[in-house]
Amino acid sequence: MKPITFAIGKGRLVNHTIGLLKEMGIEFPEYHENSRKLIFEDQLSKIRIVLVKASDVAVYVERGAADIGVIGKDTLIESGANVYEVVDLGFGRCRFAVAGLPDTDLNKKRLVVASKYPKVTSQYFSKKDQIVETIQLNGSVELAPLVGLSDCIVDIVETGRTLKDNGLVVLEDICEITARLIVNKASFKTNNQRINDLIQQIEAMVNKVGDLVK
Numbered sequence: 001m002k003p004i005t006f007a008i009g010k011g012r013l014v015n016h017t018i019g020l021l022k023e024m025g026i027e028f029p030e031y032h033e034n035s036r037k038l039i040f041e042d043q044l045s046k047i048r049i050v051l052v053k054a055s056d057v058a059v060y061v062e063r064g065a066a067d068i069g070v071i072g073k074d075t076l077i078e079s080g081a082n083v084y085e086v087v088d089l090g091f092g093r094c095r096f097a098v099a100g101l102p103d104t105d106l107n108k109k110r111l112v113v114a115s116k117y118p119k120v121t122s123q124y125f126s127k128k129d130q131i132v133e134t135i136q137l138n139g140s141v142e143l144a145p146l147v148g149l150s151d152c153i154v155d156i157v158e159t160g161r162t163l164k165d166n167g168l169v170v171l172e173d174i175c176e177i178t179a180r181l182i183v184n185k186a187s188f189k190t191n192n193q194r195i196n197d198l199i200q201q202i203e204a205m206v207n208k209v210g211d212l213v214k
């Protein structure tokens with residue numbers, strides 16, 4: 001029997017995901033945080049996990065190299081991937097916000113916005129009928145308005161500490177974010193029973209564990 005391949009981003013969501021699978025009796029004893037190995041298999045359930053860069057999860061699932069994946073809603077929206085989003089996993093909770101210095105004028109003409117999420121940024125501002133210039137960065141986005149690279153940023157806020165420590169504030173909330181279970185469209189159709197069972201088991205476990213995994 002071919003294993004079901006599960007893509008997980010190496011990073012914030014991996015421990016939650018492996019913990020959730022463990023609760024379901026799916027275990028990867030060889031996995032530990034400092035391991036450099038990228039593939040682990042549970043022989044009993046025939047499920048293997050592949051550890052990829054968080055922003056690549058959608059690529060693996062969309063192209064069928066993985067059947068299933070766990071991805072933040074932020075990264076999923078930004079990817080525009082053609083996959084099924086099947087379960088809200090509840091963990092990895094944070095939000096998207098527009099942030100900047102407290103006196104930022106968001107209505108100014110030619111607003112310049114820095115973000116790791118250019119698609120989310122332009123979608124958000126175009127819904128408000130505002131044309132903005134988006135500068136794509138890969139990290140430390142909070143720096144941009146402090147050194148005059150941009151007027152504001154669109155980024156993830158979790159505890160709010162990064163903003164606070166840099167003298168920035170939330171100017172507008174965009175939306176809530178949690179981790180999502182995504183499925184390759186062809187796998188969903190051809191391997192239907194096993195994939196469906198796994199999705200249902202995960203959904204049941206998320207409901208059962210509830211706040212414990214959040």
Ligand SMILES: Nc1ncnc2c1ncn2[C@@H]1O[C@H](COP(=O)(O)OP(=O)(O)OP(=O)(O)O)[C@@H](O)[C@H]1O
Binds near residue numbers: 009012055074158179
């Ligand atoms: N404070 C936070 N910062 C960033 N992401 C968070 C935070 N809290 C929860 N998340 C969620 O965790 C997901 C994975 O975050 P992680 O840091 O592992 O990946 P990433 O930021 O996309 O990757 P990388 O650090 O490799 O650029 C995010 O997509 C988001 O949904």
Ligand SMILES: O=P(O)(O)OC[C@H]1O[C@H](OP(=O)(O)OP(=O)(O)O)[C@H](O)[C@@H]1O
Binds near residue numbers: 155156
């Ligand atoms: O509200 P907080 O709890 O402070 O979390 C939010 C911060 O965490 C993320 O950055 P990350 O640590 O992924 O680093 P990055 O700058 O490389 O994106 C995000 O981009 C914010 O900078």
